Amino acid sequence: MVGIILASHGGFAEGIFQSGSMIFGEQENVKAVTLMPNEGPDDVRRKMEEAVSSFDNQDEVLFLIDLWGGTPFNQANNLLEKHKDTWAIVAGMNLPMVIEAYASRLSMESAQEIATHIIETAKDGVKIKPEELQPQKTSESVVVKSNVGGRPGKFEYVLARIDSRLLHGQVATAWSKTVNPTRIIVVSDNVARDELRTKMITQAAPNGVKAHVVPIAQMIKLAKDDQHFGGQKALLLFETPQDALKAIEGGVPLETLNIGSMAHSAGKVQPNKVLAFNQDDIDTYKKLEEKGIKFDVRKVPSDGKENMDGILRKAQEMLNEKNRK
Structure with missing residues (x-):
């Protein structure tokens, strides 16, 4: 090396x-x-x-x-x-x-x-905001082309991740460099209704990759389209496990979920530094597991994988203890 x-x-x-x-x-x-x-x-x-x-x-x-x-x-x-x-x-x-x-x-x-x-x-990496201040590239500038084939077929799902921060540095760099998506798709009803968040996400895509925000129902329709997406390598981002469960139940064909971060909020317990759960979260992960979904718990590709069953057991114990008080 x-x-x-x-x-x-x-x-x-x-x-x-x-x-x-x-x-x-x-x-x-x-x-x-x-x-x-x-x-x-x-x-x-x-x-x-x-x-x-x-x-x-x-x-x-x-x-x-x-x-x-x-x-x-x-x-x-x-x-x-x-x-x-x-x-x-x-x-x-x-x-x-x-x-x-x-x-x-x-x-x-x-x-x-x-x-x-x-x-x-x-x-x-050097960019200007507002965009109109950015110097225009000449026709001789290098154009980064996405790795898209022309054959008909469905998406190739290179990564599906639950991350309350959605498209941020670890996703745009470490994970994108590892799995090489041509599309990053944020699947969220809440974000799709938020024009500002949608704009920020589409602007945060790494070079050569297009970013989209779609409601869950639209992602289910896209997953079932077998005519237009051959050669497209999709990295899906879910804000919550509940959104991921809805998408999978609707027919998005995922086998593994990468678990990145779940933000702490009132009523949640935090069994490790980056994951926080309430009872609904724990129950949702159990439903995902019952559907055969595997969990890959790590922030970045170079991290060692953590045991999700152990994390969920600890979270349940912490919630039980909290409810007893």
Whole structure:
């Protein structure tokens, strides 16, 4: 695996390292190197050498650096002299660049290949609001095409997830890079009635992927359409387990539900950091299980899978205890 060094003036590299871990999961062979106000070039070089020595593969190293020509860049460039055939440096580090580099390591084994690949993602991560302030792309700009085939048939469901946050960073980056959808579909009656939330979701789609918000009944109709959706790879997002159950009972052909997060609210108990349940939630998951649905409990693809039966038992015990008081 390619080793990655995130380097910056001040604590920027440590902050972006933490943000990347929150979105894409904990990463091996990645180190943050910082130049603090009381340090000099030799300190940065020493930290970089220590980081490289900790990597499993020291022949393939990628430096992502905040500023071209600054001290961290200059020290990385000095180290690069002996490894020009295999190492690489990319300056102008931002979070989309870092996440794309993490994702690229799943399929690319060369630091220089990854360096070339992540440039467009880093550029596309810079956007302006309101949209009319965004410079118009010329006809020579790169157009990202979705991976859509032309054959007739039904959707291929690459992921179905219950997540009260719906389309957010972990979905738009980590999961999308893993399952490669061409469509992200939020299935929710509540969200479909909310024009602002719908607009925000459609704008949050990653490059090359279209995002939609549809009511549950419309998703059931789409699932039964066998003429128009061949080659479309769908990632479904449900806000609640109740919405997922309605869709499955209506005929959406799902076998597994990825459980990401369920927000805490009044009357709910929280058996772990990201999942909160009331009695209706627990009963709904039991109905899903009775229908043969399997549960994949993890926030990001790199997380280990948790045991849903154990989580539900703990939630039930906590609710029982709460009701006794």
